[in-house]
Every structure is written in structure tokens, then in C-alpha cells.
Amino acid sequence: MRRGIFLLEEVDFRPMNSRRPLEYLTWLTRYKREDETRETPALTSGMSIRSRDIDLAGAFYAVGITGHPQFKAVTLWECHGGWDGGWRQMMDIYRGVDDRLFLSDIDDLRFSAFSRPLGAVRGTPPLDEVTPAEFYLFESARVRPGAASDYLEAVRAERAPVLAEHGHRLAGLYEVLYCDTEAVTLWAVSLDDHLATRRARDAALGLDDEVEPDGRLLAWDGRARAFLDGPWRETLLAPFPGSRLAPRGLDGDVMDR
Structure with a gap:
């Protein structure tokens, strides 16, 4: 069994605008549902990498009163197939630095995003x-x-x-x-x-x-x-x-x- 590889992303929206995280999460969940039937990964203008192996396991609105910055979104992505699966597909889009990397349907919606790759350890259940x-x-x-x-x-x-x-x-x-x-x-x-x-x-x-x-x-x-x-x-x-x-x-x- 291969180690589970995930990506955690925290997204901030400024200036403070309560509609932006809603727009972002709605956009994200909608286009990832479309990827569920995709046979092969592809780099597309406006939406970056499209693949069923890069799976949106969790999309969350951060509860600000528990210590998050207000109006923040958190996403958890599962890379099916581990290093040689979804993770490789994400890395492939950086080879040659394709100009489609710099186009996005959500330009100017996010203020900043912080991503961390995660490796599952013993005891982590399959999602x-x-x-x-x-x-x-x-x-x-x-x-x-x-x-x-x-x-x-x-x-x-x-x-x-x-x-x-x-x-x-x-x-x-x-x-x-x-x-x-x-x-x-x-x-x-x-x-x-x-x-x-x-x-x-x-x-x-x-x-x-x-x-x-x-x-x-x-x-x-x-x-x-x-x-x-x-x-x-x-x-x-x-x-x-x-x-x-x-x-x-x-x-x-x-x-x-």
C-alpha cells in the first residue's frame, strides 16, 4: 500500500468581503464535480490542472471565532496514487512553466493562499x-x-x-x-x-x-x-x-x- 499524499491549502480573502469565500468554494466544488468523469489529466486555461486523481476531499469554511482570520477557506486535496499519481500530475504542470499556469477564472478573488503537502502516517483512515x-x-x-x-x-x-x-x-x-x-x-x-x-x-x-x-x-x-x-x-x-x-x-x- 502506498503512502497517502495530500495537499492542504488555506486561502485568505481581502479586503474583508464575506461573499468572496462563498464564490470561491462554490466555483471550486462545481468544477471538481465535473472532473469525476475525466479520463485523463489536462492543463486548461483558467482552471489549471483538471484530473480525477487530484480529488477535493474537503472544502471548508473556517470558523473565524475559533481562531482563524475572518472569511477564510481551507481545502484538503487527496492525490490518488500517491507520489506517482495525483502528485505527479500536479508537478507535471510546472515543467516548462506553461503560460496557462498564470491564467485563472478566480484571479483577484483570493488575496493569498498557503499550501502544505501532507503525508499520512499509521492510523490515518481512508477518507x-x-x-x-x-x-x-x-x-x-x-x-x-x-x-x-x-x-x-x-x-x-x-x-x-x-x-x-x-x-x-x-x-x-x-x-x-x-x-x-x-x-x-x-x-x-x-x-x-x-x-x-x-x-x-x-x-x-x-x-x-x-x-x-x-x-x-x-x-x-x-x-x-x-x-x-x-x-x-x-x-x-x-x-x-x-x-x-x-x-x-x-x-x-x-x-x-
């Missing part, structure tokens, strides 16, 4: 086996150089069982590639379970006497510091209809998978 959720807990952790794999193994073995008891389903354990100082995790969760987990942590701190405390949530914070070497942040993502990780639509139909 097809992840039941779409109301929200996703997104963690980016800066670790000591070379400690990403050890950190993610500790998350898998020690933290995941605790969070599972609180309704968090592991969706991804990723080493950020081309660097040795960052790890990313992704968890599917309902709003009710997320809020209950926050309250259980507050109770463990002695700040909520109406719910049962779970000291293991605090213990993990101390355990994680053995691997960390900088900022650690968890934020929430709301899945946008039309991507594989989006839940059922309001009409009761399953969104395109």
Missing part, C-alpha cells in the same frame, strides 16, 4: 471510511525538528482513544512534508460532542461544576509538550456542500462523494 460530520477539528502543531512522526504516533495511541470517548472520530494524521517541524491532525465531530468535550476540560480545571471532569484531556496537554517546539493551535472547520467530507444536504441527499 472514504470517514463519515461526514457537522464540523472538523483542525490542529496544526509545531514540533521539535524530526519529532512529527513521534508526535503523531502519540496522538494515535494515547489521545485518539480519549477523544473517541468524547465523540471525536479521527480523520487524518499528517506529517507536513518538505519540512521537519509541523504536524496536522483532523477530527470529525458534532457540535454537541465538541461543546461537551470543552466543558469536560473546563471541569477538569475546576471551572465547571455541572458536568463530569475528564482529567485525561489536561494530561494530554502535558504529554504533547514533550514533542512541541512552538505554537500549537486547534480550530474548527465547517464543511462546504459538494466535497466528500460534507454531510448530508438539507434536502436529505448525500452530497457528491
Whole structure:
């Protein structure tokens, strides 16, 4: 089995305009649905690489009140076939620097975009086996150089069982590639379970006497510091209809998978 290779992209929109992320996510999910029946990859003017092997696994609106810049979109792309599949197809478009790379239907819509290649590690479930959720807990952790794999193994073995008891389903354990100082995790969760987990942590701190405390949530914070070497942040993502990780639509139909 080949290692799963993914691409994580965070997109900002400025000046602050609440319609821009909606326009972007609508455009993105629509054209990727068209790629599902494409037989061979192609470089096209205005839309860059078109391929069914470069799969929009998740398109999300970042929940700004949890720590994101306001009006931000996050996308998770799965490269089917790994390095020699979707990733190679993305790299191929840079050979010769074709002028079609510099044309886009969304020129001037985005202010900036930051992309990181991700490598799945042991314990990451196939995304097809992840039941779409109301929200996703997104963690980016800066670790000591070379400690990403050890950190993610500790998350898998020690933290995941605790969070599972609180309704968090592991969706991804990723080493950020081309660097040795960052790890990313992704968890599917309902709003009710997320809020209950926050309250259980507050109770463990002695700040909520109406719910049962779970000291293991605090213990993990101390355990994680053995691997960390900088900022650690968890934020929430709301899945946008039309991507594989989006839940059922309001009409009761399953969104395109």
C-alpha cells in the first residue's frame, strides 16, 4: 500500500468581503464535480490542472471565532496514487512553466493562499471510511525538528482513544512534508460532542461544576509538550456542500462523494 499524499491549502480573502469565500468554494466544488468523469489529466486555461486523481476531499469554511482570520477557506486535496499519481500530475504542470499556469477564472478573488503537502502516517483512515460530520477539528502543531512522526504516533495511541470517548472520530494524521517541524491532525465531530468535550476540560480545571471532569484531556496537554517546539493551535472547520467530507444536504441527499 502506498503512502497517502495530500495537499492542504488555506486561502485568505481581502479586503474583508464575506461573499468572496462563498464564490470561491462554490466555483471550486462545481468544477471538481465535473472532473469525476475525466479520463485523463489536462492543463486548461483558467482552471489549471483538471484530473480525477487530484480529488477535493474537503472544502471548508473556517470558523473565524475559533481562531482563524475572518472569511477564510481551507481545502484538503487527496492525490490518488500517491507520489506517482495525483502528485505527479500536479508537478507535471510546472515543467516548462506553461503560460496557462498564470491564467485563472478566480484571479483577484483570493488575496493569498498557503499550501502544505501532507503525508499520512499509521492510523490515518481512508477518507472514504470517514463519515461526514457537522464540523472538523483542525490542529496544526509545531514540533521539535524530526519529532512529527513521534508526535503523531502519540496522538494515535494515547489521545485518539480519549477523544473517541468524547465523540471525536479521527480523520487524518499528517506529517507536513518538505519540512521537519509541523504536524496536522483532523477530527470529525458534532457540535454537541465538541461543546461537551470543552466543558469536560473546563471541569477538569475546576471551572465547571455541572458536568463530569475528564482529567485525561489536561494530561494530554502535558504529554504533547514533550514533542512541541512552538505554537500549537486547534480550530474548527465547517464543511462546504459538494466535497466528500460534507454531510448530508438539507434536502436529505448525500452530497457528491
